[in-house]
Amino acid sequence: MANAATSGVLDREFLPLRARLIDLAAALDRIDRASGLPAADPRREQIAHGLAVLNSPEPNRAEAVLAAFSLPYDPEWRAKTPRG
Amino acid sequence: MDFFDPHIHVASRTTDDLALMAKMGCVVVGEPAFWMGYDRGGVNSFHDYFRQLTEWEPKRCAAAGIEHYAWMGLNAKEAENVGFAREVIAELPAFLERPNVLGVGEIGLHKCTRNEVTTLLGLIDAALASSQMMLFHTPHLEDKYKGTRMILDVLADDRRVDPARVCIDHCEEHTIRLALESGYWAGVTLYPTTKATPERTADMVEMYGPERLLVNSSADWGPSNPLAVPEFIATMRRRGHPDSLIRRLVYENPLAWFRQSEHFRFAPARAT
Known part of the structure; x- marks a missing residue:
């Protein structure tokens, strides 16, 4: 649309x-x-990644920025998710 | 323009908020059970909360001229204690029969733990055992993508699930396609800081179209806006979208979604 x-x-x-x-x-x-x-705070890397996405010519930047701030998905999670 | 707010936590809002919503055109709200900001101490607390959503909040909304519908469930933030969750789930069948209850919700994942998944499976089973519609909360922030994928995996595993009777809520740009392509309804929540803004929601409408899309405020006790849906309407108009498209998103879509419940009895009282 x-x-x-x-x-x-x-x-x-x-x-x-x-x-x-x-x-x-x-x-x-x-x-x-x-x-x-702390210089090594992982959030700094996430911010840097997000800024790089903004400067990228690729489309769907909003989706890419969200991905930069997301935990990875593992399709094998059923076997790997620890029991509480 | 008349509108629905298909996901709002009326129990956390003032009567003045409801009056303002009605003045702006709100005719129907949907209120899922959720985490009230603190972990409840016992099953009786849930019992009383479910009574609030099925007895008191409908009256408060009716006084403002708004029809109130509810969803019964246990939010993932209180799902970690599997034994306790089981006791809460046992309370659900009686409340699901109440006349303003549309189905089971909001249920889902928070930190995506094994115990949360166990409780979620129990809630899904309780819903499907009595052919209920289901409303899914997807996790916040960094957990949203992973949690949404896990919820979709769990649903795909159960052959009883009819995607047309399921809404995956709080979608953002990185999850909305997953929900829509699997045949589910996709909810987009308008929040000032987290989730989606009216502008980003209009972007998603432009990218994916209005089919099976719901827009809500999810207004609660935190930073949120009970007039977020009217803000979205204004944003869409500023962009030049026709009222026919906007009405589909804020009125006709939620009407079609809610109408799948036999308890939904709303009859439009006036033309918009």
Whole structure:
């Protein structure tokens, strides 16, 4: 199903996207300024992966960012899920 | 525009919220049993909660002009103690017969443990034993993809399951295709921080179409918005989508979904 207002998408999205990018940049700056954060926190890798997805020319970036923040699925989970 | 909110936790909302929802056009709500923010201390707590969803909340909604329907179940956050869960499941059959109950929900997984799966199998069996519809909660954040796949695996294993009578809820971009391609209804929840925004939900409509898609607020005691469905309507209109498509998503689809229950008796009172 096509977006009904295709010609206006960039007009509509430009300012909100600009604002979100600045928010994102400011949050990253805030993390950099904070002292005492462990350098090896795995969440930093997830953030870096998410940012790389944003800069990718591939489609379905929202799905790819969600995948970057998701635990892997193992089709053999029935045999491997530990009993509580 | 008249609309349904097919998933909202009315027990956590004020009467003023219900009045506002009605003013915005809400005519029907669906309230699944869920985790109230603390682990309940005994089966009697569940019994009282199920009474609240089948006796008191319908009255509160009716006073605002909204029809209230409920789903009976045990949320995965309280599913780890399998013995306790079994006692709660034993309470379900009597409540499933109550006149405003549509089926079993919301049930599913939270941290995707073996015990959660054991409890989920018991809940699915209780539902299918009396031909109930089922509403599935999919996990939060990093557990959502894995948990959704596991829920779909469990459902695929049971030949009694009719996908048309199952909704996989809280879908996002990485799980919605899985639910729809398997023939299930897919619910999208509009939340301010987690789950989906109105804009992303409109994106998913544009990518996958309106077939078997439900949009809900899942408004509860946490950050959430009981007027999220009207916000989605406004977002779709801003994008230039016709009212016929929007009405299908917020009214005709949930109507078709709920109508599968013999307990659903809503009759539209006015044209929109």
